[in-house]
Structure formats: structure tokens, C-alpha cells
Amino acid sequence: MTDHPARVATAAACIRELAEATADPRNAYANPAEIAAVTGNLRELARHLEDALNHLEVHIGRRAAVDWAAPAGAPPRPYAGQARGAVQSARAEAHNLGRALGRALEVLGPFKSAP
Numbered sequence: 001m002t003d004h005p006a007r008v009a010t011a012a013a014c015i016r017e018l019a020e021a022t023a024d025p026r027n028a029y030a031n032p033a034e035i036a037a038v039t040g041n042l043r044e045l046a047r048h049l050e051d052a053l054n055h056l057e058v059h060i061g062r063r064a065a066v067d068w069a070a071p072a073g074a075p076p077r078p079y080a081g082q083a084r085g086a087v088q089s090a091r092a093e094a095h096n097l098g099r100a101l102g103r104a105l106e107v108l109g110p111f112k113s114a115p
Contacts, residue, residue, distance in 0.1 A: 015045075032111035039105050040112070046098035053091035060084045 018038075022028040029035045064080030105112075 036108040036111040043101035050094040
């Protein structure tokens, strides 16, 4: 077994902490440059999420014949196909999220801090 489930749980916890820390508008972001920086980092997160979902989809397909194979003479099990379709949809949504954040970042461009 890999440590992938624990790593994803840790990433989710970090995002949850960010959401909780920015819930109060009085102290969520210090200035427009910080908003632009967070937007850019969230765009990168969406890109990495899209990649991870792509890899997950591929591995579901690879494991389908082994882990979800139907016993001899039984009808095919739908698990892999259904899971793969749902992951494909999630990957497409992550792609669209990244594109939308990219558009937001273009608008926020004047506020980005210099490297």
C-alpha cells in the first residue's frame, strides 16, 4: 500500500485550513497582491489536481481487469467503468477551474508582486 491516501488527506486539510482562515473578510487578505498570489497558487493547485485525476483514471483502467473482474461466467462488474467516468468528469472540472483561475489572474495581473 502506498502513502497516497494520507498525502491527499494532508493536502485537503491544508486547503480546509486556508478556507477557514479566510472566512472572516476583515482579516482574510492583506492586499490585492496577496489576493493575486493566492489566486495564482490555486490555479497551480487546479493544474496539479487535473494531473493527479488523470493518473487516477489511468490506474483505475489498469486495475479494472484484476481488482474488479467478474468471476467466470458472471456479467461484467460496472465499478471500474463508473469510477473512471466520474474521475473523467472531475478531471474536466479541474481543467475548467484552472482555466477560470487563469482568467482571474489575468485581471489581477497589475496587482501581482514583482519577482
